[in-house]
Amino acid sequence: MIILLPPSEGKASGGRGAPWDVASGRFGLPLAGARMEVVEALRTGDGGDERLLGVGGQHLERARTANRALLGAPTLPASRRYTGVVHDHVGLPSLSPALRRKARESVVIVSGLLGLVALDDPVPDYRLKMGARLDPVGLVARHWRDLLSEVLAKHVAGHIVVDLLPGEHRAAWTPSPEIDLLRVSLVERSGGALGGHDAKAAKGRLVRHLLSSRAAPRRSLAAFDDERYAASVER
DSSP: OEEEEOOOSOBOOOOOBOOOOTTOSTTHHHHHHHHHHHHHHHHHTTTOOHHHHOOOHHHHHHHHHHHHTOTTOOEEEHHHHBOSHHHHHHTGGGSOHHHHHHHHHHEEEEETTTEEEETTSEEEOOOOOTTOEETTTEEHHHHHHHHHHHHHHHHTTTSEEEEOOOHHHHTTOOOOTTSEEEEEEEEETTOOOOOHHHHHHHHHHHHHHHHHOOSOHHHHHHTOOOSSEEEEEEO
């Protein structure tokens, strides 16, 4: 099973890991060239502005500073860099060693800066949405689409893929017909509006459930036990 997740907008700062390079991590070699194009665009654009990055004030200054100095920046493993609601509710540190290994093998994060990221990969501090339009790269999702489609097709061959990506990240790859793909959305059992903190927390709990379950992914999704949300599967 391969689980596709988005990164979080919230990120831990700093890091003591090896200086970041575009070829770093499990997917670094095939994605290095495309990563460099994004890095150069952010650098020449002075790290981005409020329109591009979607934040202001202190958050904007931190993001611009990080985006201007990505090459050689200190790193943290992706599992520690991403601190948003989804990742917090996966609760990786509280899983057993065996399940943490399973998570490292299974989870792939789809990122506007890095393209694809494994949980153990070194990640610098940065801010860039997949739905952003970055000059001269253009729409970030479109920049990645062909390459991510090729690299993911090789990586997921022979595995069931559980796609938990939001729409802007799904736009960054085109699954080939050969991929055994389960696109999953959370729906309110009550029929109410979906979104916000609670839905993100439920997505994190769903990932934890998938990692912990001994059942096949389809059965595991059907058995997701949450008072408010159910997992809706699109083949």
